[in-house]
Amino acid sequence: MSRIGTAPINIPAGVSVECHDGSRVLIKSSKSEKELSLCSGITCEVACNRLVIRIGCDEQVDKLKPMWGTYRSIINNIINGMVNDFCIDLEINGVGYKAECDGKHLTLYLGYSHNIKYKIPDGIQIKCVKPTHLVISGMDKQKVYMIASDICKIRRYDPYKGKGVIIKGKFMLRKIVNKKK
Known part of the structure; x- marks a missing residue:
């Protein structure tokens, strides 16, 4: 133990x-x-x-x-x-997938028929370094990782297409589709 x-x-x-x-x-x-x-x-x-x-x-x-x-x-x-604040990087993969951030809301365009507005809680800062790269930072480690998890759940990673929101640096398996001949 x-x-x-x-x-x-x-x-x-x-x-x-x-x-x-x-x-x-x-x-x-x-x-x-x-x-x-x-x-x-x-x-x-x-x-x-x-x-x-x-x-x-x-x-x-x-x-x-x-x-x-x-x-x-x-x-x-x-x-x-x-x-020191805790930081986590998120990466958005997919054609046309992007994010925009103003002070209070994070707007995500993830291939749905509508855009998704995510309200940023108090004590957390979200920066859009690029339209496909987010940095979440804050003092509370649990809160930072929970918000990163919530954002990743909005568009889960698809191992066949390689699309979705993932934590940068995390290994994600890429599967190959078996096609009939």
Whole structure:
């Protein structure tokens, strides 16, 4: 079993972390502020610019161990997001497929009879580098990847034609059509 929860989290300069009652974590930076409440049995401590997450001596240690590593990863992602934004690139493949972006809406032309307007949520920036290349960035890693997944679901990748919206750099299998002779 992995022991991700045992690793301490280094707190970089410009980010402050406070533990309240051992079960609530308040993370502040110049950009924003987030609060996370931990489940009972998991506590946190801040010492020497390091955050350590521990589990108590309960009867439910087996149930708390997976949550221990999960909370450690979530807090680490929040701290990393406050220092550097998370970015993901999307690629649009297909004849006539393109995207346009103004500040609040992303307009996608993906071969349907109508264009699709996608409302950009707060805390997320979407840039159209080219009409076929999108860059999604934001502080919350989960939110950035969920939005990328939602946009990819609008026109799923077709392995026979090579069309669709995909994450750039991700290996996508290209299948060959068997034709009758």
